[in-house]
Amino acid sequence: MVAAPGGQGDNFAAAVRLRGFRRSVPAAIVKRGAGVPPGQHMTAEEFRRHGRDVVDWIADYLERVDDLPVLAQVEPGEVRAQLPVHPPEDAEPFDEILADVDRVIVPGLTHWQSPSFFAYFPANTSGPSILGELLSAGLGVQGMLWATSPACTELETLVLDWMIELLALPDRFRSDGAGGGVLQDSASSATLCALLAARERVTGGSGDLPAAQLVVYATAEAHSSVEKAARIAGLGSAAVHLIPVDDNHAMRPEALDAALAEDVGAGRTPCLVVATVGTTGSNAVDPVAAIAEITARHGAWLHVDAAMSGIAALCEELRWLHDGLDRADSYCVNPHKWMLTNFDCDCFYVADREPLVRALSVLPEYLRNVASDSGAVLDYRDWQVPLGRRFRALKLWFVIRHYGGSGLRRHVRDHVALAQELADWVRADRDWELAAPAPLNLVCLRHRDGDGVTQQVLERLNASGAAYLTHTRLQGRYVLRVAIGGATTRREHVQRLWHLLRDTADAVSAESDR
Numbered sequence: 001m002v003a004a005p006g007g008q009g010d011n012f013a014a015a016v017r018l019r020g021f022r023r024s025v026p027a028a029i030v031k032r033g034a035g036v037p038p039g040q041h042m043t044a045e046e047f048r049r050h051g052r053d054v055v056d057w058i059a060d061y062l063e064r065v066d067d068l069p070v071l072a073q074v075e076p077g078e079v080r081a082q083l084p085v086h087p088p089e090d091a092e093p094f095d096e097i098l099a100d101v102d103r104v105i106v107p108g109l110t111h112w113q114s115p116s117f118f119a120y121f122p123a124n125t126s127g128p129s130i131l132g133e134l135l136s137a138g139l140g141v142q143g144m145l146w147a148t149s150p151a152c153t154e155l156e157t158l159v160l161d162w163m164i165e166l167l168a169l170p171d172r173f174r175s176d177g178a179g180g181g182v183l184q185d186s187a188s189s190a191t192l193c194a195l196l197a198a199r200e201r202v203t204g205g206s207g208d209l210p211a212a213q214l215v216v217y218a219t220a221e222a223h224s225s226v227e228k229a230a231r232i233a234g235l236g237s238a239a240v241h242l243i244p245v246d247d248n249h250a251m252r253p254e255a256l257d258a259a260l261a262e263d264v265g266a267g268r269t270p271c272l273v274v275a276t277v278g279t280t281g282s283n284a285v286d287p288v289a290a291i292a293e294i295t296a297r298h299g300a301w302l303h304v305d306a307a308m309s310g311i312a313a314l315c316e317e318l319r320w321l322h323d324g325l326d327r328a329d330s331y332c333v334n335p336h337k338w339m340l341t342n343f344d345c346d347c348f349y350v351a352d353r354e355p356l357v358r359a360l361s362v363l364p365e366y367l368r369n370v371a372s373d374s375g376a377v378l379d380y381r382d383w384q385v386p387l388g389r390r391f392r393a394l395k396l397w398f399v400i401r402h403y404g405g406s407g408l409r410r411h412v413r414d415h416v417a418l419a420q421e422l423a424d425w426v427r428a429d430r431d432w433e434l435a436a437p438a439p440l441n442l443v444c445l446r447h448r449d450g451d452g453v454t455q456q457v458l459e460r461l462n463a464s465g466a467a468y469l470t471h472t473r474l475q476g477r478y479v480l481r482v483a484i485g486g487a488t489t490r491r492e493h494v495q496r497l498w499h500l501l502r503d504t505a506d507a508v509s510a511e512s513d514r
């Protein structure tokens with residue numbers, strides 16, 4: 001049952017009614033859980049015991065993850081083949097379930113929390129985040145409306161405003177003005193929502209313009225979620241116009257200007273420009289200030305995707321990353337990549353929430369309530385694609401309070417310093433070279449003997465389980481990416497990786513000489 005609060009008075013009255021109800025039920029029945037057949041649910045005592053086991057299990061895992069092969073060493077189908085084909089008809093003991101995690105699941109894992117995980121982008125987690133997530137599951141709250149759990153909405157709004165302070169983001173994203181922030185599952189969802197809001201604003205909500213006329217702009221280095229959003233929104237892949245990049249893989253603003261002018265001349269409507277701060281491939285930073293000026297001149301919406309690298313703005317000396325952001329219409333950054341918060345947790349901000357809410361709000365009778373009708377509250381269901389939403393803000397709140405701004409900054413500075421040191425080693429080496437500038441925590445490198453050697457080094461290193469790296473192609477060349485962002489990655493791990501890279505390359509070269 002959901003109370004439909006209006007003002008304070010109604011809230012209070014509802015609370016009193018509920019307390020009265022609770023008192024009228026015999027305490028023994030409430031305690032035992034009326035109507036539950038014995039043995040069906042976990043008792044509170046069993047839950048405590050198994051819960052402690054699971055927390056111990058996680059603590060042990062995080063302690064020993066450094067010793068496990070980073071990349072899963074299984075063949076396709078191997079995990080499934082070890083498990084029963086059919087679901088159990090009879091209940092199974094919890095201890096047996098947990099034992100199978102060790103026996104079957106762990107060997108089939110790639111260990112993202114290993115300090116020698118340097119692939120893709122980090123997905124680091126931490127004690128306070130894991131516990132916040134557990135609490136969220138324990139509460140089982142559905143925060144789709146303010147009224148379905150006021151604390152879920154209000155804590156989310158608060159931590160998103162805190163993130164604005166921590167990252168020194170523009171005040172126009174704050175919730176006490178026309179804008180505001182919301183937690184999305186991922187940066188991909190943020191980009192999709194930005195596109196839907198942009199379309200709403202550009203078309204004046206009429207939906208009359210044929211979707212084929214709307215254009216989205218990004219570079220080929222932008223995340224694949226841009227094209228995916230264009231497809232989902234019905235604009236299609238062809239609506240994404242790729243803007244050329246400079247030698248550092250960043251968007252060339254004059255090329256954007258020319259593309260926008262050409263499309264307008266041809267009767268098309270510029271809808272959304274996506275600038276990336278820290279591209280996935282090479283960590284390139286698009287020049288947001290110049291892009292913002294051009295985008296505004298053509299009346300399009302500017303979304304800035306800073307999924308990983310935006311976290312660097314915790315540190316004052318790295319805030320150049322966000323130059324020009326004060327003119328962006330929307331922005332996203334992922335604490336689930338580089339801010340010790342376990343997946344999923346993406347902060348998405350808009351400077352004006354009106355078009356977003358107009359694009360995504362459909363109000364059926366069964367969701368109507370006094371608080372929403374009063375306009376005094378935020379209903380985050382209108383800020384995202386799904387209706388339901390979990391209490392994600394708890395883990396972010398725990399993380400921010402546990403580390404404090406100073407602890408979070410230290411964590412980022414350590415990774416940036418390690419990456420800079422690795423980049424120096426590469427620069428000074430005879431056999432390896434940097435393939436892109438390394439402004440933050442991503443180092444892109446390749447072997448001077450060519451793509452074949454570089455690729456073989458990657459394959460051997462990953463197969464050994466000693467570390468895990470992934471690759472990309474930059475200007476047609478095969479490039480290794482070293483993303484430094486593990487919660488427990490220290491200098492010794494990066495140093496060991498560097499030795500492994502050099503030794504593996506020597507082995508590959510020696511074999512090809514024979």
Ligand SMILES: *Cc1c(COP(=O)(O)O)cnc(C)c1O
Nearest residue numbers: 186187188223279280305307308
């Ligand atoms: C990782 C990344 C994404 C996708 O992030 P998800 O949250 O996993 O959807 C989008 N953009 C950039 C620049 C990224 O680095």
